[in-house]
Amino acid sequence: MSDDLYRELILDHYRHPSNFGHLKDATGKYRDSNSNCGDVIQMEVRVKDGKIDDVMFTGVGCAVCIASASLLTENVKGKTVEKALEMGEPDVLGLLGLKSITPERGKCAMLPLKVLKMSLLQGQKQA
Amino acid sequence: MRSYLVESSELVHRIRHDFPILSRLENGKRLVYLDSAATSQRPVQVINAVKHFYEQMNSNVHRGLYEMSEEATQAYEDARSNIASFVGAKPEELVFTRNATEALNLVAYSWGRANVREGDVIVTTEMEHHSNFLPWKLLATEKNAKLEVVRITDEGLLDKGCLEEKLKLGPKIVAITHASNVLGTINDAKAIARKAKDAGAVCVLDGAQSVPHMPVNVKEIGCDFMAFSGHKMLGPMGIGGLYGRYELLEDMPPFLTGGEMIKEVHIGEVNWNDVPYKFEAGTPNVEGAIGLSEAVNYLRNPGMNWVRSHEKELTAYALSLMANESSVHVYGPLDAEKRGGVISFNIDSVHAHDVAQILDTEGITIRSGHHCAMPIMDRYGIPAAARASFYIYNDKEDVEALIQGIKKVKRVFSVE
């Protein structure tokens, strides 16, 4: 399964991630890390009328983590906050084109979604 | 030299036979176990000793008056003597703990709380495992004492000038690792213990990465305390030791309280038990002690001088091959004389996690991450590192497999 992990999709998004950087007028921002591996992801979102208007991320991480963040930010633009908050592991694996993942690497794959949700919730609290 | 090599490889061949796990497959490939710095494997002799305890004498120690319990108590205390002598200590100076972490916490909690006062100085270093850093940081915070951290050089050696500076502050405690679990650096424990003593400090040595890999004698070194873990030296998990100089242990208040660690308890008055039992509250890990004693016997056979020279040879070989690999960066001293069999490295633009995962597809198990030493990661400005570590059952073939694995990582990530 691991050889599977390093297919072009993941490697491409790792080398050239989409939406990498900072966002002007973010309505929500959150940063978190995986304590065991040193992956760090920060998400900055701008929500307008209940929809994700724009989202950018920064951070360091392994190929799975960075590709997940890149694919996720592409995917959620234009989505309602409600829909984004409903996303889970199957959605992330789907974006990465994986059927399954080991528990340890699962943490890398899921960190961006976790951070995205927190940034959305934080934005709601402040609104 | 040549005859040594031949003998050595025959010996490793025989040793490998004693480790049942080495014949399992990893991802369908021959298991190349390169993570002994995290935990070693156990020979069948150790596994059998634990089994024998449960099958033949399982009972609580220091309590029963019946034959079987006396046998268990005897085996437990024999284990203590044997393990104590392995590190040059007297039996009563060896406290059984769960691991090195618990041993270091015991010193900080018990000796530290009784002796450190506001404004005192505690010295530790930038190359510590968190378990020899956090207990001191906490103690300093609690007591309003100052934690002074000795820096490391770019090469990964302790900055001697910085150490001298810190010692001038008249510290109460100097807590330092004997061998780094990330950089491999072996510190001159004897010189540091003497300097600490001259400065009026107690010297706490973290022997988690030295006791398994080289001859260590606490009396020759002259440290006041030393911590180590059984699971890193062929023993079971959940058993470790704290050496403490007798006079110090005797004066220290207990760590955990409960059964076993008292002589008399009355509602108005308590009498603590003698050293080392004062520090062993509750039913101890008897199978662990017995297993670790067997592990020590196992190591005595090739001998710790052989263990050290075998690992030095593998390390020098690995370092020479890695030096030929472009885009591979090794941390720590490049001279195998100055380091143990632990090699941390990164490959340009590849995260350590991905290195470990791709190596695993080839059956090669290494560790990746911050190795519980985040200050070192900060020092080199890296989020994580990959780490390969060697032990008595590794051979040149394992080192060559590692290099082939590294080449594969570079191919997958198109690194030049």
Ligand SMILES: Cc1ncc(COP(=O)(O)O)c(C=O)c1O
């Ligand atoms: C240098 C060093 N000190 C302390 C420890 C802690 O050992 P344990 O987890 O067995 O308590 C380790 C383990 O990785 C280590 O490498």
